[in-house]
Amino acid sequence: MNEEAQQLSEGTPESGAQEEPAPEKEAPEEKAPTRPTVRVRIRRGAAAGDPDERFDVFQVETGPRMTVLDALVAVQSVQDATLSFRYSCRVGMCGTCALKVNGRPAWACRTLLGGLGDEITLEPLTNFPVLSDLAVDMSPFFEKMKRARGWLEPTGLAEKAPALIAPNSRERKRIEPHIECITCGICYASCSIVGHDSDYLGPAALNRAYTLVNDSRDALGLERLLEVCTEDGAWRCHSQYNCTESCPKGISPTGAIKGLKRRAVSGGVKRFAASIFRGRAPGA
Amino acid sequence: MWGNALLRTMKTDILILGSGGAGLLAALAAHTQNPALDVTVAVKGLFGKSGCTRMVQGGYNVALAETDSVENHFLDTLQGGAWINDQELAWTLVSRAPGCVERLETVCGCFFDRNEDGTIHQKAFAGQSFDRTVHKGDLTGIEITNRVAEQLTRRGVDVLEETRAVALLPARREPERIAGALLLDIQSGEFIAVNAKCTLLATGGGPTLYKISACAQELATDGMAIAWEAGASFCDMEMVQFHPTGILTGDGLQITGTLLEEGLRGAGGHLKNAAGERYMERYDPERMERATRDVVSRAGYTEIIEGRGTERGGVFIDVSHLGKSFVRKNFKGMVERCADLGYDLAGGPVEVTPTAHYMMGGVKIDTACRTNLPGLYAAGEDAGGTHGANRLGGNGVANATVFGEIAGEAMAEEAADSPLLPYDAEALANAEEKTLDALGEGESPYPIRAELKDAMWNKVGLIRNGAEVQSGVRLLHDLKRRAADARAAGGRAYNLAWQHTLDVKNQVSVAELIAYSALERDESRGSHYRDDCPHTGDEDLYNVYIKKEGDAAVIERKPVAFSRLNPKAEPAALVEPDPNFID
Numbered sequence: 001m002n003e004e005a006q007q008l009s010e011g012t013p014e015s016g017a018q019e020e021p022a023p024e025k026e027a028p029e030e031k032a033p034t035r036p037t038v039r040v041r042i043r044r045g046a047a048a049g050d051p052d053e054r055f056d057v058f059q060v061e062t063g064p065r066m067t068v069l070d071a072l073v074a075v076q077s078v079q080d081a082t083l084s085f086r087y088s089c090r091v092g093m094c095g096t097c098a099l100k101v102n103g104r105p106a107w108a109c110r111t112l113l114g115g116l117g118d119e120i121t122l123e124p125l126t127n128f129p130v131l132s133d134l135a136v137d138m139s140p141f142f143e144k145m146k147r148a149r150g151w152l153e154p155t156g157l158a159e160k161a162p163a164l165i166a167p168n169s170r171e172r173k174r175i176e177p178h179i180e181c182i183t184c185g186i187c188y189a190s191c192s193i194v195g196h197d198s199d200y201l202g203p204a205a206l207n208r209a210y211t212l213v214n215d216s217r218d219a220l221g222l223e224r225l226l227e228v229c230t231e232d233g234a235w236r237c238h239s240q241y242n243c244t245e246s247c248p249k250g251i252s253p254t255g256a257i258k259g260l261k262r263r264a265v266s267g268g269v270k271r272f273a274a275s276i277f278r279g280r281a282p283g284a
Numbered sequence: 285m286w287g288n289a290l291l292r293t294m295k296t297d298i299l300i301l302g303s304g305g306a307g308l309l310a311a312l313a314a315h316t317q318n319p320a321l322d323v324t325v326a327v328k329g330l331f332g333k334s335g336c337t338r339m340v341q342g343g344y345n346v347a348l349a350e351t352d353s354v355e356n357h358f359l360d361t362l363q364g365g366a367w368i369n370d371q372e373l374a375w376t377l378v379s380r381a382p383g384c385v386e387r388l389e390t391v392c393g394c395f396f397d398r399n400e401d402g403t404i405h406q407k408a409f410a411g412q413s414f415d416r417t418v419h420k421g422d423l424t425g426i427e428i429t430n431r432v433a434e435q436l437t438r439r440g441v442d443v444l445e446e447t448r449a450v451a452l453l454p455a456r457r458e459p460e461r462i463a464g465a466l467l468l469d470i471q472s473g474e475f476i477a478v479n480a481k482c483t484l485l486a487t488g489g490g491p492t493l494y495k496i497s498a499c500a501q502e503l504a505t506d507g508m509a510i511a512w513e514a515g516a517s518f519c520d521m522e523m524v525q526f527h528p529t530g531i532l533t534g535d536g537l538q539i540t541g542t543l544l545e546e547g548l549r550g551a552g553g554h555l556k557n558a559a560g561e562r563y564m565e566r567y568d569p570e571r572m573e574r575a576t577r578d579v580v581s582r583a584g585y586t587e588i589i590e591g592r593g594t595e596r597g598g599v600f601i602d603v604s605h606l607g608k609s610f611v612r613k614n615f616k617g618m619v620e621r622c623a624d625l626g627y628d629l630a631g632g633p634v635e636v637t638p639t640a641h642y643m644m645g646g647v648k649i650d651t652a653c654r655t656n657l658p659g660l661y662a663a664g665e666d667a668g669g670t671h672g673a674n675r676l677g678g679n680g681v682a683n684a685t686v687f688g689e690i691a692g693e694a695m696a697e698e699a700a701d702s703p704l705l706p707y708d709a710e711a712l713a714n715a716e717e718k719t720l721d722a723l724g725e726g727e728s729p730y731p732i733r734a735e736l737k738d739a740m741w742n743k744v745g746l747i748r749n750g751a752e753v754q755s756g757v758r759l760l761h762d763l764k765r766r767a768a769d770a771r772a773a774g775g776r777a778y779n780l781a782w783q784h785t786l787d788v789k790n791q792v793s794v795a796e797l798i799a800y801s802a803l804e805r806d807e808s809r810g811s812h813y814r815d816d817c818p819h820t821g822d823e824d825l826y827n828v829y830i831k832k833e834g835d836a837a838v839i840e841r842k843p844v845a846f847s848r849l850n851p852k853a854e855p856a857a858l859v860e861p862d863p864n865f866i867d
Binding site for chain 1: 329330331333334335338339386389390391392393395396397398399400401402403404420421423425426427430431434435437438471500501502533534537538539542617620621624625626728730772773774777778779780781784
């Protein structure tokens with residue numbers, strides 16, 4: 001980012017000014033602002049390393065209960081139609097609008113502008129390949145989910161009728177706090193281990209594995225535990241709690257990963273896995 | 285021109301457009317029935333994350349309890365639908381729902397909420413004689429779409445993400461037959477011409493063409509618009525459901541119109557106007573807030589337009605008397621959502637507005653999801669008829685999943701022993717040209733979209749009037765001309781404005797069908813209310829059909845077939861169910 005260019009553009013009345021190169025966009029028709037505005041800096045360009053990568057700055061009028069998504073829609077539909085970003089449900093259910101707001105991953109749709117300051121910087125999620133501007137390719141994240149076999153492998157028995165599982169049973173109590181993940185990718189973006197080790201399964205896939213390991217309807221059992229308690233799986237987690245801290249759903253993937261580790265140790269899986277993955281399991 | 289460098293072609297047995305409840309279940313059912321078939325799912329957004337099944341909150345109506353019955357569910361569905369439902373579709377819905385919800389649990393791994401004894405819990409929804417709504421907290425759709433999408437990943441079904449359908453392709457030698465679709469890859473801007481034996485419309489309708497709407501915002505009635513172009517027959521397009529409690533945070537804000545779920549009213553929540561009156565006393569003193577959605581929405585709208593609403597044009601939902609801990613425990617998702625926006629749902633009133641929610645009308649289908657065009661199937665909100673004049677809360681996801689399964693099975697059967705017929709290359713070239721014509725210099729789609737939403741809200745909305753709808757039609761004609769010349773600047777790759785231009789063309793085209801059908805129905809019934817003809821006719825119940833012939837829309841009334849239950853005979857016993865419909 002070019003600080004000088006930013007200074008320059010700050011002094012101009014235009015909206016939609018580019019920081020780099022010098023401002024060149026047309027200002028929308030000038031009128032006395034009737035509402036307070038914020039400066040919204042948006043990362044532009046295709047994949048990382050795109051020579052055209054830059055930050056564009058837009059002045060956006062704000063109002064009560066306006067969200068980051070409202071700001072993006074206002075920019076795209078009024079100031080710069082070429083802005084790319086992704087959203088669907090607008091209310092925290094689809095998990096497709098996550099991005100970095102002032103450096104921290106968040107949902108655009110449920111993050112109010114109030115409290116973010118006079119200048120808001122929007123960037124694509126870390127740890128995901130960028131497609132265009134703020135839209136990222138989520139396929140590596142879902143590949144991990146696939147590697148963790150993040151789906152029920154039904155037991156023949158369970159297919160007959162829904163299993164009787166009391167709400168106060170240990171099974172339900174273990175699964176419940178982890179099941180409402182909307183796979184928005186925020187935990188994956190916030191995880192420093194994912195950043196270091198692109199093979200690491202990551203918080204969401206391990207969180208799903210944890211719900212399945214506890215699910216009496218799942219046929220994989222020990223096999224699943226073995227598959228996810230590997231060097232690139234649960235053991236790789238350093239319990240930094242970044243995922244837990246950033247999860248908008250209040251889920252603790254760290255807790256799930258610890259649960260997997262505990263299970264592996266108590267079931268002797270760690271030692272067993274170490275014998276299979278000789279030299280790979282840490283501390284083996 | 286662009287030439288064909290940006291056109292890929294592919295062949296598949298079954299092409300499924302959409303990955304909401306209908307698309308996902310169709311893919312799963314087709315693959316399960318015949319794993320040797322090629323099944324391809326194309327979805328406008330991300331897989332399993334696009335569309336409105338994902339957004340289902342309250343849950344899934346199904347007769348599971350011993351003290352309930354599919355007959356009761358059927359009767360509730362017909363009464364809710366003001367007796368113009370296609371009774372065979374409605375019966376199919378209620379009789380297959382128990383098996384479908386069980387498979388969601390046992391095959392897909394959905395983990396619905398439980399009773400103390402470990403059986404599946406069912407909660408109260410409006411307009412029903414029994415508390416039969418299966419749910420996962422107050423965010424049921426996430427559980428369903430996540431779990432089913434996982435199962436498709438497990439089975440290796442082909443998925444094309446951020447890929448929309450821009451036209452259905454007729455077969456070369458049999459123009460009535462659909463032989464695939466032209467798709468547009470939103471990320472790259474490339475076309476994909478898919479040759480398929482069977483094509484399913486499961487794009488989820490979506491009345492985003494109203495100013496305030498509850499749906500996922502990428503929904504733009506795409507499926508209905510391309511089916512209209514291809515010559516599909518539609519029914520009851522005037523029937524648009526408005527949900528009474530869309531959250532209202534401010535005019536034009538994205539979150540405005542998204543739902544606060546029906547379970548809040550089911551559990552005993554109160555609706556109040558600005559003066560604090562429980563206004564439902566004046567509209568439906570018996571059922572109060574638990575009246576059907578059409579009644580409650582119109583009541584709220586009336587309060588607002590008659591000046592008893594809030595400054596911002598809303599009313600209030602208040603659940604604070606139910607107790608903070610009860611609300612927090614049972615409506616966690618709603619409480620968190622409100623808290624993010626600065627409201628305390630458990631502690632006091634929250635401002636709400638009626639919001640366009642669901643289209644009961646759609647492409648006419650039979651009980652195997654076949655349309656009038658061979659090779660083309662429809663399921664979920666793209667299809668019409670099941671819900672009649674008003675859909676019960678909780679029957680939407682049931683409808684999507686039940687008919688998704690049926691469509692998958694029917695397509696697997698057809699695809700197993702039919703040849704792949706080539707599509708008409710000229711139709712393909714025309715569709716390409718038309719799509720590319722939306723790129724370049726012209727009017728921006730955004731003013732057109734905004735005016736369309738206002739026109740539909742004001743002229744063809746909750747309270748209609750023949751003269752007003754007529755003036756709405758004139759506005760729509762003008763908007764259609766403008767939409768034809770709307771264009772987006774920029775390139776082909778990930779160009780949102782290009783997509784929105786294509787969207788608004790579709791939306792205007794389907795808006796016309798709603799307006800024409802609303803003019804044709806000169807009575808008030810269910811969600812269709814005309815203050816110039818407020819009565820609900822007891823005689824000669826009919827459905828409104830609309831179909832394209834040449835460039836004209838041909839509209840026709842046909843009497844409702846009371847194939848199982850006659851409203852006049854109520855509460856007579858049901859006609860003996862057809863064993864074929866028992867799952």
